[in-house]
Amino acid sequence: MNGGEWDRRSVFRGAAVLAATAVTAPLLGGADTDTDALFKAGEFERAARAYEEILKKDPKNMHAARGRGYVALLANQFPGAEKYLKTAVALAPADRDANYFLADCYIRQDKFALSAPHWKAAGEDSYATWFAAVRGEGYQVHGDLARLPFQQMDPKPLVEASVNGGPAKRFTFYTGAPNLSMRASVAKEAGLTPAVSQKIEYEGGAIWAHYGILDSFKLGGIELRNVPVGWSATESGEDVDTDADGLIGTWVFYHLLTTFDYAGRQLILRRRTQEAARTARATAMRAGAEPLPLWLAREQYLHSTGSFAGAVRSRTGVVGVNLGGGSEIVAGVRGETAKQLGIRTDMERMVGTFAQSHPAVVYPCYPKEIRLGNAVAREVYCYSNPNQPVNVPTPFGTGFDTMGWFSHCFWKPYTITVDFTDMKLYVARKQ
Structure with missing residues (x-):
């Protein structure tokens, strides 16, 4: 994945957890x-x-x-x-x-x-059963515009949403996660019943991952109805994660025209129409954004074109785009990328973390510059994992090379609009 924190295949299979990884056979092996x-x-x-x-x-x-x-x-x-x-x-x-x-x-x-x-x-038997359980039109959009103020920025942004018409809950969001998910207690309060459940090993024990269909998810002026949702519980039925009431993943965002307005500390959601797209595009370009390519890989992972520069040289290529989540770093750099570009890395300072759902050791590094279109940061705190490959083949990775990924702290001065219709990314600095 992009190097973020959440992934369907680990623990919650769509809830708020860390992402799994493995190195397997080549992605497309066998042809030209x-x-x-x-x-x-x-x-x-x-x-x-x-x-x-x-x-x-x-x-x-x-x-x-x-x-x-x-x-x-x-x-x-x-x-x-x-x-x-x-x-x-x-x-x-x-x-x-x-x-x-x-x-x-x-x-x-x-x-x-x-x-x-x-x-x-x-x-993917659980997915097969889950999606077969959806009746009628999924992700029905009611309303045209929502502006959701960030209730906090760090360690991860939170916004308020209502589940099945209940009181406001605090949800984080992350484009490294697929579906909408929530705590077990929130699911119980909303009267959810699973269409399918799966027992998963987790930190020496086990949890249950449940998948169902939510009647209503209201985000300010926009309501989504008939939404696939996941939640997880311990074997005794308790909440597994209590940092937030739930997590909004990429599947929700690609049904809307979404602006992650970090600079304005708000999440802006619009119904996906040509008029809304034209307006958002014009606003972003007036603010100095250029249209960047957008690719969506393996259900949820956003990518674009960016660059990293070190003491030896710089390189432009495919990079991960991780919006939301929580991280103290500005970007993550693949180990081979840091080595080839001569990015200054503090190998004397080991940092214990979870790199893609497994305990890992990473090292602080400081690229001379990282850039995504007109958005740029220089000599900023990042980290590098020497053991992380630039290409993780399917079925656990995208199968194409990525130099690294841009993380939570990179976006704070910017307003980012993600257009899943024209597949363009706009990053503008707010004046």
């Missing part, structure tokens, strides 16, 4: 090496054209169909993603990645029933 190299390097448009050339010569090349479909999915190009991923599944019905990508493609479009058999084929 040069084309795969383009994909892994983040040259997605060139990789798409190369996969298409392979398919013209060999229409039954499952590997190329899957790769082309994944590239389309990264950019929310749903017709192309469905076309190629359906081809890949038809050619290899048991292929885990092809089914996983197609299932993800369907849930991004709220086609939950269509996603269920592909989640099952990908080995």
Whole structure:
């Protein structure tokens, strides 16, 4: 993942916990090496054209169909993603990645029933049961605009929301998490019952992860109805996490036009319309933002193009975009990235932390500059994990190289708008 704190596969499988990681076989192994190299390097448009050339010569090349479909999915190009991923599944019905990508493609479009058999084929039985339980239209949006003041900024931002018409609760948010989740006590108060439950090992013990459907989630002037939600409890039914009442993940945000106004200390949510997108885009560009590419990988992980600079040289490439969550660092730097760029790293000062759900040792580092469009920070506190690879293959990673990720503290001077329709990211400094 991007190096953040939350992930569906660890502990809550969607609730507020740390992200799992592993190093497995190569992402796309088995087809054109040069084309795969383009994909892994983040040259997605060139990789798409190369996969298409392979398919013209060999229409039954499952590997190329899957790769082309994944590239389309990264950019929310749903017709192309469905076309190629359906081809890949038809050619290899048991292929885990092809089914996983197609299932993800369907849930991004709220086609939950269509996603269920592909989640099952990908080995995600809980997801299959959960999404099969959604009746009618999911994520129904009522209202046009919500402005939610931050109730606090650190250690993680909090906003208020109402669950099933109840009193205001304090929710954190994080784009490294997939679904909406909440504490077990909040779920009980709201009268939720699970569609599926799963027992998970956690810190030498076990917890239960539950998945259900929430009738109403109200965020200021916007209400979402019929929303997939998760919650976790100890074996005795107690809350596992008490830092907040719940967590708002990427699935909620990509149903809306979302502005993370760190500088103004508020979360701005709009109904996704062309008019709202034009207005938000014009406002951001007047404030000096440039449109940056946006890619969405493996359900929730946002990426764009940024740069890191060290004493030796600088490099521009794909970076993770982690909005929300809690962290004292401005950015995280992959170990190999820090080494190659000559980023000053304090190897005498070990910091014990959780790096992607497992205890890890990281080291403070200080890039000369980090940049995302016109947003820049110099000589700031980051950390680097020498053992963290630049590319974690599927099924646990994205399968493409990332130099690092931009974290909670980087965003504080900025207003960030995430447009999931045109797949653009706007980062503006508020005057």
